[in-house]
């Protein structure tokens with residue numbers, strides 16, 4: 001075997017010479033301890049290797065050998081419920097072998113080699129198949145039927161295929177191809193930096209329903225769309241990501257955590273298995289793959305983690321599922337990129353980030369989409385990608401936020417002032433946006449409730465007007481406003497407090513169906529119409545604002561999903577009470 005030699009070690013970056021046998025992006029073994037690394041640059045016979053493990057004990061002269069393949073993930077049953085590190089090593093297994101800290105050179109396969117899975121074929125011997133075709137299924141968890149796919153690019157006639165109990169490496173079928181027979185197993189490998197092929201991209205105009213009012217109503221994300229959640233420390237990025245993991249109407253969740261605080265990933269690892277999937281009552285882990293970069297892991301593994309995550313997400317998309325990939329926080333990923341770039345002595349760009357920061361981010365988010373999957377049958381899959389961004393000091397002009405905003409279609413801007421005022425989720429309604437609104441409005445209007453598009457528009461306009469009116473109040477005071485304008489301010493306040501504020505930790509408020517959201521917003525917005533009518537009749541605004549029914553409006557968000565019709569009853573009560581005020585007014589003047 002050909003062997004190169006270490007010439008220099010600089011943190012996670014190792015230079016090795018006599019590497020002409022290897023290729024760019026090959027995975028290599030470094031030293032007798034077999035540390036895992038990846039060639040990220042080749043100059044002549046000198047390879048720059050990013051090493052995914054602690055390098056402090058390495059020195060010049062130690063051997064480096066190429067494994068002759070790029071950094072890849074294993075795709076097959078056993079992914080769901082797993083917790084991996086950035087290069088897909090199973091955290092629990094590694095911990096069992098090596099203790100709490102991932103020691104070096106530990107080779108534990110990503111997918112369990114012992115565990116047997118019950119494979120039920122849907123194809124039979126003699127069938128012609130191509131990459132992406134479903135060979136059969138494995139019930140991976142109560143929530144997920146794992147569809148065993150012919151690996152992309154393969155093509156041929158099935159010589160044999162047999163149901164039964166298999167490990168991920170045992171042969172389930174033999175495929176006769178142009179290049180000879182291929183043994184198919186429950187798993188296959190795929191290089192993480194290469195997008196998995198698709199047949200066709202489709203328009204993302206179906207909402208990914210999250211149950212979060214501020215998101216679904218005002219700044220919705222499409223299934224197959226991209227979104228980012230920038231915000232300063234403590235503004236609620238992680239809570240938003242957890243809410244999305246918990247409530248989004250998707251089949252599979254891939255959560256990539258690059259924690260900001262040392263113990264944050266430990267929290268995720270402990271908390272996720274405790275979360276319940278509201279649809280099945282099972283643990284949320286039964287449809288979740290977790291990738292965690294704890295603080296004791298080298299930066300290079302963090303760089304790899306989002307590719308590992310999105311490749312696994314693409315694989316479930318290829319089965320025809322809707323998948324969401326959440327990355328918290330992509331800033332930590334970008335910092336890993338910056339550190340590697342610095343060690344490579346590349347020309348630094350803005351704030352030390354490499355010039356290719358934007359293109360790397362774009363390559364990542366481009367892998368999201370609503371697609372026709374490969375294979376001979378007609379199958380749609382969606383992959384939605386959502387990244388938290390942690391701009392230092394909350395300054396959105398910094399490079400990672402700016403590069404992300406150029407790519408993603410939805411921006412949920414978290415605001416420290418709102419978080420400080422305990423307005424959660426602290427999504428700023430004036431600066432946030434969604435470029436999916438047109439498609440999604442049409443879809444929701446047609447499929448759920450035709451009031452949606454108008455209500456959304458009116459409520460958002462009112463919030464914008466509130467900002468302008470507040471300017472006037474600052475100059476001349478509230479009392480100088482007309483009653484009509486005061487009513488606008490009161491209604492806007494109600495939109496903020498009774499509608500947008502949503503407590504993630506309140507059992508009845510954590511999730512709101514689209515139907516409930518629309519009823520609720522209709523109620524909140526009906527106040528301005530009904531009150532305006534009363535003002536026409538000469539009723540004082542003060543009297544309207546003092547109506548006890550306003551408390552019911554404020555509490556309407558806690559209505560049970562099974563009792564949504566009660567929300568409309570509050571509106572009826574409001575109309576009655578206001579009619580009463582009008583009658584009193586008329587009798588006084590009679």
Ligand code: ADP
Pocket residue numbers: 231232233234235236237238239240424425426502503504505
């Ligand atoms: P970040 O990840 O931006 O640093 P976190 O997501 O950890 O911030 O949120 C900080 C704290 O804010 C949470 O621990 C919680 O107390 C509060 N919080 C954030 N979002 C919500 C919400 N939607 N409902 C209730 N509390 C929230």
Ligand code: MG
Pocket residue numbers: 237238239260
């Ligand atoms: Mg956080």
